[in-house]
Amino acid sequence: MFDILRSYFETKNKLTDDQFEFMQTLFIPRKMKKGEFLQREGEIAKYGAFVTKGCLRSYVMDTKGKEHIVQFAPENWWISDTESMANPLSHSRYFIDAIENSEVLLIDLASQEKLMETIPEFAIQYRQGIQKRNAAKDKRIVSSLSATAEERYQEFLKKYSTIAQRIPQHMLASYLGISPETLSRIRKQMSSKKII
Amino acid sequence: MFDILRSYFETKNKLTDDQFEFMQTLFIPRKMKKGEFLQREGEIAKYGAFVTKGCLRSYVMDTKGKEHIVQFAPENWWISDTESMANPLSHSRYFIDAIENSEVLLIDLASQEKLMETIPEFAIQYRQGIQKRNAAKDKRIVSSLSATAEERYQEFLKKYSTIAQRIPQHMLASYLGISPETLSRIRKQMSSKKII
DNA sequence: TTCATTTCTTGATATAGGTCAATGTCCACG
């Protein structure tokens, strides 16, 4: 599991063996069965997770009991409720669970801070990472406000084709903010367009 | 202008006078008339801006020439295209302009990095800031995907009542992803509800 | 393999919100 984490980091900065060893002491490896929760709404988020195998998702439940998927996290992605983690009083509004049998590395806030102090490159990489996410979120906001359901689906396919292939359609619909029925119809329409 | 920046920082960390003086060397003060651009689509973003007076906004233009407002930035807010700034090759997809006569402090990437090296508290504060924004963006995504136009309007009023009062309605509509006509009707409906 | 459960598809119908067009209101600026 840790080798995945190492090579993830080393796409940007080389680690000494000492650094890598130190890193390993900070994470808690954990296997998760499909459907198992890392965290539920109302809990206080304790850990952020780096996914080394499988796929997790985070979602919220609206007042009508409907799920809205916020993020998918396959291998090499981070998933966490940073808000609740950073603010140990705030209860999380997110559920996070595994949608495949998965393996994750957990890290708590204190360890994460230790990591940033000890390996300054990590702090930089981390900051760049959240900045990039921020930009991606802005794009998603704009497209959710202005693009049609089909356009949003196409964008997703283009950007995350690997994810699209491994998740059930109704989850993708939830992520895109459309009903499963509409997604089904869009796909049908698209496939007929291609044939002509 | 700089005193606004100072007190903004000092809500979290006290600055020595030396630190404050150093800080001042890194920012470029600039006055902006209503309607003036800080940056246009296609340009390479050079500066991030801290608003000390007035209000700016960032927006994208879609393929049909329609504007979609991404962010408002009144006093004490940052506004920038971090993506294009961090990646000096990438052309920005954003317009940023002043919607009131405004005053801003500009900072380029190099200076920002110098600031983070020199005042480590700044780095931490900055990271926490973008993390918080991230969480806010997630909320906006979920609500844009699942809430009705009226709900989104109400949320905005609750969260940013001061902004709501000073911007033109059609800009708020653009931010919320609804047409100006719909916003007008929602407001009418809400006011009649209150009277009953 | 078989049965049960979950997921996907399809049709019929309803509705939130968009678009277009006309009118009303309010300033800013000569």
Added chain:
DNA sequence: CGTGGACATTGACCTATATCAAGAAATGAA
């Protein structure tokens, strides 16, 4: 002060997408 241009309101109509309902297909456990 008037008046032109931006902004807001209102009405009529239209369309994308939701919802409800039923059946088909896929998946997986025994």
